[in-house]
Amino acid sequence: xxxxxxxxxxxxxxxxxxxxxxxxxxxxxxxxxxxxxxxxxxxxxxxxxxxxxxxxxxxxxxxxxxxxxxxxxxxxxxxxxxxxxxxxxxxxxxxxxxxxxxxxxxxxxxxxxxxxxxxxxxxxxxxxxxxxxxxxxxxxxxxxxxxxxxxxxxxxxxxxxxxxxxxxxxxxxxxxxxxxxxxxxxxxxxxxxxxxxxxxxxxxxxxxxxxxxxxxxxxxxxxxxxxxxxxxxxxxxxxxxxxxxxxxxxxxxxxxxxxxx
Numbered sequence: 001x002x003x004x005x006x007x008x009x010x011x012x013x014x015x016x017x018x019x020x021x022x023x024x025x026x027x028x029x030x031x032x033x034x035x036x037x038x039x040x041x042x043x044x045x046x047x048x049x050x051x052x053x054x055x056x057x058x059x060x061x062x063x064x065x066x067x068x069x070x071x072x073x074x075x076x077x078x079x080x081x082x083x084x085x086x087x088x089x090x091x092x093x094x095x096x097x098x099x100x101x102x103x104x105x106x107x108x109x110x111x112x113x114x115x116x117x118x119x120x121x122x123x124x125x126x127x128x129x130x131x132x133x134x135x136x137x138x139x140x141x142x143x144x145x146x147x148x149x150x151x152x153x154x155x156x157x158x159x160x161x162x163x164x165x166x167x168x169x170x171x172x173x174x175x176x177x178x179x180x181x182x183x184x185x186x187x188x189x190x191x192x193x194x195x196x197x198x199x200x201x202x203x204x205x206x207x208x209x210x211x212x213x214x215x216x217x218x219x220x221x222x223x224x225x226x227x228x229x230x231x232x233x234x235x236x237x238x239x240x241x242x243x244x245x246x247x248x249x250x251x252x253x254x255x256x257x258x259x260x261x
Contacts, residue, residue, distance in 0.1 A: 039131060053142065065159070067158050067200070075196065078193055081189035084185050085105070085183070085186035088184075105187050106186050109189060117198050117242075118243070126235070168192065205223045
């Protein structure tokens with residue numbers, strides 16, 4: 001794990017202003033709204049511990065997802081959408097050679113996902129929170145704030161399937177109206193493929209040890225800076241392309257030594 005000296009200080013110390021604002025022995029979701037104007041500063045000061053959201057064990061279990069659940073749940077669904085999507089393409093276009101068009105539609109969905117990934121992370125997950133809005137604090141903490149507070153809790157690094165399915169459903173119907181009918185299912189399959197790749201990369205960036213000077217090595221450094229130094233930049237996780245487009249790139253200094261993991 002790579003941390004700057006400033007981030008290491010924040011991670012291993014506790015400002016008297018923020019140290020005792022919550023009781024870590026109690027469910028966290030019902031406490032965060034009481035932080036009011038201190039919430040935005042408190043939530044980006046990381047701690048290395050596990051966090052409980054709900055008192056109810058059933059609700060709590062729905063918020064915890066091992067990384068391997070994501071491919072187990074979504075790969076069969078993606079396969080089904082690809083199969084149905086190819087059939088729909090052939091039915092509507094009468095094209096007897098659907099391989100190349102299908103690949104292009106799926107690739108388009110993957111690219112579309114990278115834009116959705118960036119947009120959700122920047123404008124939804126990092127929305128500006130007013131201390132006057134308890135509802136926004138609850139929502140923000142549940143969907144992303146908790147990840148910044150406990151970035152090394154392995155149970156909370158991938159998105160639970162149920163809320164992921166609800167978000168995918170909403171986004172599909174938002175985007176589908178702009179797409180030709182013959183490629184909608186294939187683009188959806190591509191978007192879900194991009195999502196699975198993103199979630200697996202995100203988990204790996206927190207717990208993996210990529211080789212020096214590889215793409216994932218660079219991504220890990222980049223994402224660590226987002227967590228510990230530059231919360232308002234570096235929104236791309238599986239790709240940094242949209243950060244470059246929208247001017248939110250984090251500039252990484254050249255290292256004179258290898259990262260110690």
